[in-house]
Amino acid sequence: MEHDMSDYSEVLVTEEQIATRLDEMAAQIRADYEGKDLLLVGVLKGAVMVMADLARRMPTNVQMDWMAVSSYGSGTVSSGVVRILKDLDTDLTDRHVLIVEDIIDSGVTLSWLLGNLRTRGAASVEIATLLRKPDALRVEVPVRYVGFDMPTKFLVGYGLDFAEDYRTLPFIAALKPEVYGDR
Numbered sequence: 001m002e003h004d005m006s007d008y009s010e011v012l013v014t015e016e017q018i019a020t021r022l023d024e025m026a027a028q029i030r031a032d033y034e035g036k037d038l039l040l041v042g043v044l045k046g047a048v049m050v051m052a053d054l055a056r057r058m059p060t061n062v063q064m065d066w067m068a069v070s071s072y073g074s075g076t077v078s079s080g081v082v083r084i085l086k087d088l089d090t091d092l093t094d095r096h097v098l099i100v101e102d103i104i105d106s107g108v109t110l111s112w113l114l115g116n117l118r119t120r121g122a123a124s125v126e127i128a129t130l131l132r133k134p135d136a137l138r139v140e141v142p143v144r145y146v147g148f149d150m151p152t153k154f155l156v157g158y159g160l161d162f163a164e165d166y167r168t169l170p171f172i173a174a175l176k177p178e179v180y181g182d183r
């Protein structure tokens, strides 16, 4: 599959680098949850790729479920008020839950999600994210597994979108400011 390189400036994480890192993260997760029944919770839509690739590295008793949330906010500032668009199908009582995310930026959404899931009687709730931006280091969200620490750029690909485009790229790229500046 060819991808038009003219729209986005540089590939920051290649397909191969993603696969290698997911191997390492999956090995760690399998070891940490050995003998436990793990539920992976993906946050739609961005986490679809990382969930699919991480889940394929898990044993057959590991289950998947999905949530869709939307953050209310004025402009670019997230208010921290989150609305559930699609809730889990799974009862979390006594379950070991691992939230699977594509990227943590401010951490506002994830902080809310963590609090919400923790009220549901789970045995444990942890977070795995493929990407983390520098701002995320300022918030009090304990992230157990991190794939890559990224620069403060607008990233697309591997599930990350710009106006719903670019999710299909198999790698992570930084979008040129002139691409998103006028949209």
Ligand code: 5GP
Binding pocket: 046, 078, 102, 103, 104, 105, 106, 107, 108, 109, 110, 153, 154, 155, 156, 160, 161, 162
């Ligand atoms: P937070 O609540 O951590 O600020 O927001 C996280 C969400 O913002 C991510 O799940 C993602 O949807 C979006 N986001 C944050 N940074 C980027 C980015 O660089 N590119 C894209 N496409 N989405 C981002």
Ligand code: MG
Binding pocket: 043, 044, 045, 046, 047, 101, 102, 103
């Ligand atoms: Mg997301």
